[in-house]
Structures are given as C-alpha cells and as structure tokens.
Amino acid sequence: MTRKFLMIVGGAAIALATGLAVTAPARAQSGAVATAMAQGSVGEQADGYLGIAGTVSAAVRAEVESVNIKRRAAYTDLAGKRGVTVQDVAAATGCQTLSGRVKTGQVYRIGAGPWQTKGAAPIALPSYCATAG
C-alpha cells in the first residue's frame, strides 16, 4: 500500500472516523466488549478492526465480530463512494483510531506485530499513517 494513496484516503478517513465514532465503535464500546477492552483482551488493530488479544468468551467474540461486520459494512460503503479499497479505508480509519481513540491501558496491534499496551506516550503509528493523518 502506498503512502500517496493513504494521504488521499486520510481526508475521507477523518470523516469516517468521526462517523464511526458515533456509530459502530460507539456501540462496540458498550457492554461486554467495552469490558473486554478495558481488560486488554480485546483491542484496536491498525487495520481498522477490533482484534482478540487474549482469551474471551464466545459471547465477547461474537460481539467483536458483530462490531467488525458493522465496521466493514461502513468501510465498504465509503470505499464504494470513494472508489478505493475497503482495506484502505479501514487502514486509514485504523490510523485515526490508534492515534486518538485508544486509551491508556488498552491494547492495540499494528500489523502482525504483538499486542501492545498503550502507555502515556502516543502510539508509534505505522509510517503510512503519517501521510494519512
């Protein structure tokens, strides 16, 4: 994936992140998923989706998948309007999420890397996020 493209998608991602902040992720962070996120067993991924970082119940796993389905639907919708890939919209949104919406103590993952816990310092975003932001 190229930086140039991410730069382009960045603008869209900002709008999307705002939109998602009040739709799917807002729902995501209620109930069991919010608890799991607080416990560090569920976290945000740079690809724009929630991931399972630890051991979770089938119910939480289903909730996470439900959130991801809704996110994917939203990403697909935006990607269709922008004529870019869903993956790009998702990744751009992931950049926004990691830079702004992961709270201290929550876990996150970049790429295939290990799950990390957010400390006081901002998350070191993947390089492509710089242009996207």
Add this chain to the structure above:
Amino acid sequence: MDVRRAWLRWLGVGTGSLALVLIALWTQRAPIAENFIGREMNRRGVQASYDLKEVGLRTQRIENIVLGDPANPDLTARWVEVDIAFTSLSPHVAAVRAGGVRLRGSYRDSVLRLGELDKFRDPASTTPFSVPDIVLGLSDARVRLDTDAGPIGMQVDGKGNLTSGFRGKITAAMPRARFAGCGMTEATANLNLAMRGGRPHLTGPARAAALGCPDADTAIAKPVADMDIWFGKALDSWAGHVTLSGEALRSSGLVLAQPGGRIDFDGSAKAMAGRARIGADQLSGVGALAGRTEFSGGWQIGDDGARVQGRLSARQLRLAGRDPLARLRQSTSGTPVGPLTNRLADAVRRAGDANVLQSTVAFAQRGQGGSVVLSGVRFEARSGARAAIPGDGRITVAWPGKAGAAVDWALEGALTTEGGGLPKAALRLARRPGGGFGGQLFVDSYAAQDARLSIEPVRFSAGPHGDTRFATTLRLDGPLPDGRLRGLTVPVEGQVTAGGSVAINRRCMPLSLTEAKYGSFAIGRTRQILCPVDGALFATGPGGIRGGAEIRQLALTGSSGDNPMRLSADRARVLLGQGGFALSRAQLLIGAGESPVRLSAEALEGRSSAKGLGGTLSGAGGKIGTVPLIVEDGTGDWSFAGGALKLAAKVMVRDAQSPGRFQPLTVPDFQLALKDGRIAATGSMRVPRNDALVARADITHDLSSGRGKADLDVPGLVFGPELQPEEVTRLALGVIANVKATVTGQGHIRWIGSDVSSDGIFRTDNASLAAAFGPVEGLSGELRFVDLLGLVSAPGQELRMASVNPGVEARDGVVRYRLEAGQHVRIEGGGWPFSGGRLELLPTTMDFGADVDRYLTFRVIGLDAGAFIQAMDFKDISATGTFDGIMPLIFNAEGGRVAGGVLVARQQGMPPLIMPEGVLPSIPCDPNLQSGTLSYVGAVSNQQLGVMGRMAFDALKNLQYKCLTILMDGALDGEMVTNVVFNGVNRGQLGSAPAGLAGNFTGLPFIFNVRIAAPFRGLLGTAKSFIDPTTLIQNSIGDQMQDKIREGIAVQPVESDIVQKRSGNEKRNDLGNRFCRAGFGGMHPSQGTGQADRNQPERQGSAGSRRPPTARRSGPYPE
C-alpha cells in the same frame, strides 16, 4: 333511679322552703299575738319591711313584705294573714294565708339557702322534721331555686291543714338540667300533693323532652315518670310506684324501642325493695335483635347492695341480617364444609323466626363486685331448634374477674342444642377448684348432603392457672367441585384462659387425608404436618382474632386423569383474617417419564369461591414435556374451576437449550388451560425491549398420550434500526448485522413422548444485511426447515442476492444451500454473472458453529478476458479471449481473500475448462491453438530493463498468446497479487532486439511472467469506468485516484528473472511444447501494508476433501 330521686329532692326543696317560713311563724306563735313579727325580726336581725295592716286578736295582716336587700329581696309577699288561736290562753298560730309570695334561694352542695329566712332557722336543732298543725293557704306562691343542676321554678297553690286535709298543686319546670354527667331538657312536673295523717301523698307525672348520660352511653327520648308515692311523716320513707315510659332508650349499643315498666317500691333511704316489670317492644344491639322483651321480678336495694331476681323472656330473638351467617356461608362455599355451613346458616336463620327465649335471671351487686346468674334457660323456635340449660344448670357471669379479667364466667350443668337443623350437641362443664372447667362436649356427626363433620367427644380439663384445655379430633368428608374429599382428619387442642381468650392448636399436628378428588385431579392417602402461624391455628384475645395454619415441605402425590401427579411446595399457609391461602415455591408435575408437564410458582395466592379456586401468582414457570421452551418469571392470575386449571400471565419464554437458539422473549398474554388431561397454551412472543412481535405460539398437549404440538406463526418480524436479529437470536451475533428485513413464516413442533419433530417455512424478500464477507443487498428467499429445532433445512434452499460486496461487488447471485445440524451450512451451488461470464459456487460446507475460516470456491466460466485484462487499466494494453478458472475464497471475521485463484484463457475451439477443486491441474496448452491477443504499446517504466527486457516489451506490443494463466492471491477488499503467465508469438518487429538475433522476426515464441500488485476492487472499479464513464466523473477523488490506480497497477515485468532461473535446464523452444510452464518466483505477498497475515493463506483446509491451498505452491505445470 337517680333521676327519679333527684326529682323527689327538688320537690322536697320547694315545699320545704315554704314550710320553713311557716315553721318560723308557727314557732313564734305567742309573740305574734303581741305583734311579735316586728319584734322577732328585730331580734334576729332580719332586714325586713312590711306594712302592718291589721293587728287583731284573731287575725294579723301584714302587706308588702320584703325580706332582705330591698333591691334584690329574698322574699316578697303581697300579703300574709296569720290567724291566732288560743288554747288555755296561750296563743298559737292556727292558720297562715299568704298571697303573691315570691321566694328566691339556692340549693348548692346539698345546702339550702333562703337568704334572710335562714335567720329563722336554728342550725343546731336536731328535732326531727314534722309537719306543723296549721291551716295553710297559699295562692300563687312561686319559688325560684338556683341549683347545681340549674335553675328550677315552682308554683304552689293549695290550702288545708298541713297535717291532714291539705291539698295542693305543685307545678315545677326546669328548662335545662345538668347533673352527674347527665343532661335533661324541658323537664316539667305536675304534681298533686295531699296531706293525710301527717304523710304527704304525691301523685302525677314528671316528664322531660330528653335525658342523656353521655358518660354512661345512655340516652332516653321523652322519658315520663308517673308517680304515686306516699311519704312517711318525717319524709324519711316512701312507698308507691312509678310507671316509667319513653319513646326509645339507647344504652351501650343496645336500643330499646318503647321501653317502659312499672317499679313498685317500699322503703327508706337505707333500704328499699319492691317489684319491677320492665320491658321494651323491641331490643336490638350486639348483632342481635329481639321482639317483645320483658323482665319481671323483685328487687332489693340496701346497705348490703342490690339484688334483682326474676324472669326474663324475649321473643323473636334473632341475629342481625336477613341471613346472619351469610359470610360464613360465602367463605366456605365450594369447600368441603360448604354444605355443612349452608345447613347451619339455614338453621340459624330459621331459628330466628317465631321463637322465645326464657330464663331466670338473678342479679346481685355488692360493692364493686356482682354477678348475673342465668338458670332455666330455654330457647325454642318454631323450626324445632332448641337450646337449653336443663335441670339445675346455670350460667354465671361474675365481676370483677380473677387476675384482672373483666368477668368470670361459668357453666354448670349442660348446654344442649338440637333440632331445626342445628347440630345435636351437649356441653357439660363444671367449675374446678383451680378456676378452670372440666367437662365434655358431645356433638353428633353433623351432615348435609354429602358432607359430614365428625367431632370426637371434646374433653375439657382445668389447667393450673384457671384456664381450661380441650382436645378432640375432627374428621371431615365433603364435596369438592367435580370431586370430593374423604377422611380429612386433624387433631385439635385448645385452651381457654380465665379471661376468655381462646387458642387452638398452638403446636404442630398431623393432618391426614384418605383421598381428595378435584375434577380430573386426585390425591391419594397422605399425611402432612399442620403447624400454627402466629402462635396458634386460631386465637382470640385482646387483639382480636388471629392465627393461621401452614404446612412446610408440602408434598402431595396423586394423579391427573391417568397420569401421575405431584404437587409440592416449600410452604402452604392459610392466614385467618386475610382469607384464602398462599403457597411458596409451589411446583406441579404431571405426567410420567423424564419429561413431565411442570408448572411452578415462586409465590401463589388463592382463595376459594363458589366457582372454585383462584388467585394470583408470581415467579411462575413451566415446561410442557419435551417442548424445548421454558416459561419463567410469570406474573398473573390462576384459577382452578370446573375441572380446569388455568393461567393467564405475563411470562418470559426462553429456549430450553443452552445457549439458547433464541433470546428470552416476553409473552404478555400467555394463557394456559389444563383440563381433562389436555393442555392448551397460547401467547404472543415479543422482544422485551420494544414489544416487537416475534411469533404467536399455539400449543396443545395430551397428557395421557404424550402427544402434542406447538404452532409458531411469524406474521411479520421486521428487522431494522429498531430491532436486530441478535436480539432475537444470539446465533446471529457476529454473523450478520445491519439487517433490514421482514421475515414471515410458520414453524411447527410435534411430539409424542420424547420423540420430537419440527418443521417450518420462513421467507424474506429484498432484505439487506452486513456479514463478515461484506454487505448484501436485495436478499430474497424461502427457507424450509425439516428440523426447525435442530435448524436443519431441506436440501435445495435458494437465496437470491441482488448484490454482495466482499470488496468486489457481485450482482444477481443465487446460492443453493442446505442447513445442517450443528450450524453447518451446506452450500450446494450457486452462481453470479461476472465480467461477461459466470462465477459458479462449488459445493462446500461452512461451519457457523465455530470460529473457523469458511471456504467458498467459485468456478469461473467464460469470463471475458479482454474485459478483464482491460479492467487492469493497462491503458496501452488491449486483449481478447475468454477465461475459465477457479477462485477459492476464504472468509473469516476479517473478510474474504482469494487463496490460489487461477484463471486460464480458453483456447480456440476448446470447451470451457472445468477446473477441479482443490487440485491444481495440468493446464492444457495446445501450441497450435490461439487463445487471444495481447497488445502493450505504452512506455516502459523502467529503462534499466536491459536487452531482454526491452525485447520483451517489444514483443508485447502485439502478441498473440496461446495460453494465458492468471494466478491470484490476496484480500478481496485490499491488495491482490496477480501473476499473469502467458506465452505467445510476437506479431510485430522486435526493434529493441540485438541485431541478428531476433530483430527481424515475427512469430517468435515468448513466455511472460508478469506480477501485478493491485487493489482488486480498484481494478474492477476501473473496469466499470470503461463501461460507464460517469463513474469516473462522479469519483470525488478524481485525478488523484487516477494516479493511485496507475501507481497501483504499474507493470513490473519479472520475466528476466524467470528466464534466468529457468535457462539452466530449459530451452526457449520448450515454449513450443504441448504444455506451458510457469514459475512463481516473482510472486510475493505485498509488502509494507501491515496486512501480511491477511494475505497469507496460512489456514489448512478443514472441510472434508479440502486440500491446503498451499499445495498450489508446488507449481501449476507438470514437469
């Protein structure tokens, strides 16, 4: 009695004060003869004025007499004449006549004060009162006395010798009197006074408008006392009678209509005696009524107290109300004792007509203590009802009672009842020395219709503290609605304290039952422990009636029709005063085997009525046999009438399986009826949050056959922003979301015993939803279940999708499938039109019960190669041809990706290449057949290509290919890595080829291996823009997007690499071989996107015949 005496006192005061004046004159009779009047007055210091009109020897007359302060005189008289007579020369007053006498005085604290007249009295005199022997003439003499009770006025006229022959009239009036906590209004008396032999004889009536004594809670309207009394000479004794009457008397809750009577008396202030006959036309109070009620007898009052004895009779004695025991009749209606209380209530009602009660009464009061003794008590009614205390038996009530009790009572002898429908009973009690009673109560079995109550002889025994204990055993047989109760037996122990408080069964007792049948329900022989609540089963005392019964760990076994039944409860309780009964944690099991019908309630309250039993319940639940629905949290009403047990409640319904196939639903209108071994239940199941109707259920179940069915009707379950499927079934969570759909259908569950079958048809039309593989629009189809509970469908179900977009939108697809057990979905087939050809879905099975990858493989048939190559936006490329191939997809929570997709150009005249699934076949490449053309005429981006590279691009300018294979891997929604391998011959000059090598040739065979890294969806978007340029114009990203696309699909020939690798063991002309060969050396997963894991087909195949996609890496072409 007090009233009457007060009257007498006032009369005495009136006449007495006049008498005093006369006495004063009489005692001074000698000086009068010498005009003693003035002298005496002076001597006594009496302030007086008068005119001496006539001083004769025989008669002296004074006029205008004023005694006392002239401004406020104590006595005035218009005139007074005194006749003097001489006996042996000593003068004495023979007669006094007075006219216009006005006397004022007061009578307070038992002291009479007459102002100046008091000076004529000798306070020290102890001479007994006697009437003077003078002739007195009074006309218009008036007296006003102020008394503690109020002012009283009297007028006295009369004349005659005071010792004998005097006749006068006394008229007295007292408008308002207050005395001793009583009040009287408009009291008047018209009395005749006659003197004979020195004794006054008073006759005439005294009456008042009303007399009331609020402190004593007694009042009488229009009392009249008609007197006829002879007084003694000294006014210290009296005899005669008073006839009393009034309109009504009310006293302490008793009301007497037309009270009246005559009291004869003879005696003095020290002792009186006489006879009395008093009665009333009607008497009512304390819940009873009586007609003519009368007492006649004798009485005595003296220093040693008062005694009354006589005969009391009352007629038409009855309890208040048309049906006195209506409440008892009502409260026991429908219970086994109903016929008995009916009979008793009838007997009591009929005994209240045409009856008479007679008794001898003896009353005695001495000091604070007293007693009433009733003996010879007999009650008889026309109905034949009789109650009596025969022989020497008597009832004694004495006060004050022992140990602070208000009264003591005693029954000596026997009290018997019989006849007229009353139970035949005899109560014998005898007082024991300690104060309690000993004795027995015999009651014959009391029966009515098919009910019978047997009471074993009740034994009474005296306790240590004046209390009485009794014990018996009750046995009841009686009817129940559509059934009967047999042999209900319970021992009874009771205690009556000296104060009259009763307590029954203060400890637990065994209760036994032979049999109970209620409709089709029957309970066999059982024994339970009946315990008191609140101290006793039944208790009366200062706090009123209290008590109750409870059975802990109630466990009844029986049958419902032919089916075994078991009713249990942690606690069953009946509370007096509250009516009805309550069960906690009640459970009813009906039916044999492991799956009985179960109905339960955390709390159940009920009462009995004529219709049957009924009440409310909460925490209700239940399960009907093997029906996999559990009812719980029910709140509502229940009834048990006409042989039918019915529930009408708001309940929750959940799946008996865990985790549930559906979420708990509310059923606000749950109705269940159990009658004749059949259960019928209905209800509409709704989503708790918003009451959306999910399904209507109609359930029937036959207990004896174990056969039943449940019909579920889904009239229109609407999913949308208000309701998502995961609220109905958690199976949907994480599988689908954003659902907009209307689902209709019916489901049917049938069972015989534990053999359950189910089916159903559900359909939706034009639904949209989002799934892990992307959004779906225009989803329509019908789903026919052959096992609804197991979520198994018939084969050949079909879903049509207007659009599905896993990153690549595919339109107008059809999927044929079958739901299998364990949330497996068997894909039977399906297809989408795609780029001029078709994508055909190959059969597979997907597991939705586990979090695993799901494999879908599409066979590509007849894809238009030109369109597809062009879709890659090689601006300077054009191509023709037709593709066949296979496109294995892996879907999981992270979307879909292609793993080892292969597209092969169809050679001229060849049939479509049907690619087998799972095995990469040898791809036929007939060098004699053409497939299509490919032409690349654009600039070459990398001028560092070298000789071979430039030559390759030269060849690409116009290439006719024989075989072309596209290998694809990568995320559908992201970057796709595509390798295009093709061979062919150039049809133009190879300008860049080294001279002499190939420069002048056309038709040189080439093999190309091109790697393209491109966003697949971007490619297709571009392809679409070829067809519909408006898309480009509408594209908000515009030129930048075009840059992106150009960059994304930049051609990177790697042919030199391939050529180098292969040159060691292959010759160029191998390209002319029957089969094409291709390598994968240049094909790499994309780098730098952080998505490597999503692009790696790491998963090993899981389903059946599936082969790991990585097997493709061995290479598509056989060596």
